[in-house]
Amino acid sequence: MREGNEDDQNSKLVTKDDFTSFDYEEPITGFDSVGYFDLSERYSKARQIAEAAGDAVAAKVYALLFTICRFHFKPEDRGEPYGPMFVSGDGYRTAIPSDFKGDQAAIFGQVAELTKNPALRARLADIASINLPRDRQSKMNTIRGLNESVRLVLDGKASFDGGKPENHVWLGVEYLQRALVIGRMRGSDPEPVGETKDLLVRMRQEGFASKTSSIFGRAAKLDLYYGISDVAGIAREAAEFAIHDANKGDQEGARRNWLIAAQAHEITRDGAANASCLNEVAECHVRDAEAMAASAMNATGSLMRAIEQYRQVPREHRPPGRIEQLQAKLVAKQAELHDEMNTFEHSEDITDHVNRVMDAYSGKPLADCLYGLALIENIHGIEHYRAEIKAQSEEFVFASVIDSTVHDDEGKVVARIPALSMTGEITDDDVRARCSQIMTFEHQASVKGAIRPAIHVINSEHAVGNDLFMLLARLSFFVPPGHEAAYAVGLNRFFAGSNMEACCLLVPQLENSLRYVLKRIGLDVTKITNSSTQEDVMLSILLSKFREPLEKLYGANTIFQVEMIFQSRAGFNIRNSIAHGTTSDNDFWSFTHSYGCWLIYRMLMAPLIKNWEQVKLVLEKEGYV
Known part of the structure; x- marks a missing residue:
């Protein structure tokens, strides 16, 4: 993959003196967001202003800060936690942390020490630690910056992107997930990692108390993975939350929470309790099928998932005869499917x-x-390509009446393209043999x-x-x-x-x-x-x-x-x-x-x-x- 590098300054070294020659945090001073999209927007506007004023150094620094705030954050990927924000079809991409290895990474680590905004500090330090694995201080600055960002949001003193707590507080789990990954690396200080764990427990508890599934579910699963809290307590919370969701008619929410409870019981090796939760998961699918009885397509899908779920439960823990009952319901519903066979086709003009x-x-x-x-x-579809091929055959008559072949990279013949009929008829086989070139251009445009x-x-x-x-x-x-x-x-x-x-x-x-x-x-x-x-x-x-x-x-x-x-x-x-x-x-x-x-x-x-x-x-x- 080649870096797109739309901004030439991104490929040039931005020194520590460049950062300290002015207040590089001025665009985000007094700004209470610790969300990276928000920060990137501020730096994008600041760069435009600096360029208009002819301030090349400020423009260069702001462009670099915009770039690192726009990384695609993937905390679940331990090997590559940041990806490019954009990849074009011809192999060019936006920047990733490894593009800043060497001196630039070291400078990021130094500048992080001077940075007040905790999210920006964490991002600078994280890029340094990724490129300089022995930089223990940058690892700790990353964890502390992420912790502080989450704590400010939970205390109501800051927000993530957009300033909408109802849909962004759960992003704190992703910040903490990255901190916990770094905390497992050699050379990490246990003190800030302990704070990370405390914050995760706090998020789980607040999510449970407010019955906010976007927070509780993510925090509970991460809590179980890292073995932070009492597993039995998480199982009880998840089961209570599942019942709460089921009573509201939210079977999808109930299903997810029963799975969390099942995971907790699996950790404690309580087979009977684990099976009981998985049985509840299956029944959530059954209730979905009943709620969607008017749609045979949806109902059969839910019934098949219920049967599959029951089959994952040991026979001794299944309700006797339940699979057979559901199979009978499935067969009855499948008989209604023929009237619904056009469900997924979208022929209307969208x-x-x-x-x-x-x-x-x-x-x-x-x-x-x-x-x-x-x-x-x-x-x-095929008629579109038939028309295209017919138009080409009329324009390039000689080429259409000659056989040709398709070769692979090694020169082997992998397909033959027969000449078109002199009658002008273009068969389905003719279309299949000739449409790939047209498709290539259409796929490129799309x-x-x-x-x-x-x-x-x-x-x-x-x-x-x-x-x-x-x-x-x-x-x-x-x-x-x-x-x-x-x-x-x-x-x-x-x-x-x-x-x-x-x-x-x-x-x-x-x-x-x-x-x-x-x-x-x-x-x-x-x-x-x-x-x-x-x-x-x-x-x-x-x-x-x-x-x-x-x-x-x-x-x-x-x-x-x-x-x-x-x-x-x-x-x-x-x-x-x-x-x-x-x-x-x-x-x-x-x-x-x-x-x-x-x-x-x-x-x-x-x-x-x-x-x-x-x-x-x-x-x-x-x-x-």
Whole structure:
């Protein structure tokens, strides 16, 4: 990956004298925010003013501070806690901490000692400690700065981004998570780490007392992971919170809290209590199915999740006959699915809506941004490409009547493109053989002109991480139970611009998700082998034998794109190339690979869009606004 480096001054050394030659904290003096987006906005405006005044040193310092405040914060990633805020389709990206190794990192550590704003101090010190692992003082300054930031917010003396406590206090858990990761490193002082743990316990307790799930859930899980509080106490709180949510009709909230209680009992090796909590999780899915009885598609998804959840519980701890009862309900609901087979297709013109979202993407609620991103591009199907190929054949007559071949990087022939018929007829096979070049240009336009810019805005203005995508994956019936984490991490990496990791996680999941959706509508997606064993059918069979139901679910255009991008040898065949290790490093950042990841995101979002108002309520409850 190459750094985009839009600002030349970012690649030049900014010395300690540059920082101390004026008050570099003046733009944030008296500003009570400890949120990095807020700080970056202040420094962006300060830079513009300095440039207009001809103050080159101040402009250079402000530009650098803007850059480091705009890192993509990923506290759950111990190896790379900060990623680029933007990655373009041609491999350029914004800065990351390793771009400042050497003298600049050392200067950051020195300047951190002089910095008053605790969040800025923590960020400067953290970049120094990442690049200089033996810099013990910078590690401690990072932890203390993060602690102080969270304490000020909890005391009501500061705020995170936007100054809206109802949707940003939970960000304190992410600050503390980063502090705890550093605290486990060699050479860390236990005293500030002890304060970090105290603050985390305080956040969990306040979240529980106020019944704020966005705070309690995150803090409780981190508390359990680091073994800070009494595990039995957390189990009791989570169970009480789950009952509270269930009584309000919030089955999703109840399910998450029962899982926290189950995790706590697993730590204490209380198998019976753990199983009891998991049974409650299954019943949350059952109640969801009952609440969504009017939608057979949604109800069958919830029933399948309930059955899968019960199967994870040891037989001796399951309610006798419960799985059989749910299977009978599932079969009855599956019989109602045929009237609902067009649920996920969006044939209406959504251009006006998407344009309204994109016209003012900056400042929009996260839910609107996620919705808009899923529908940001119209997906083209086979008839679109037939028309394009016909137009090209009329313009370039000679080229259309000559056979040609497609070669891989090693020169092997991987596909043949036969000449078009002299009658002018363009068959479906002709389209499949010839549309990949047209698709390449369309994917480039989509990724560069819409998808990546939209993701850039989302990353810049919202806290996007594994937890968000885990929530979406759990809500979406496109994701089979037990595969939510693969989708969550994969989508998080895609949003962060790490296409290699995103493709390797998301692409292999697609085939299984298509099978899962077909199973939900009662279809048998297995085959009997010659040895009389049963195995799942592969993607090629799904796209041929089961094409009609898939097209009814997702639309013919989407399934055509799936075929050409992931499976067809005449297309891009990226599923097989990733599976067999033939994808080169650069290929992962191709526009088609990026478009393919977005297409998987769109398919995950498709079953949520029809009930988006309900999804928005869940997102808002978790603090994603």
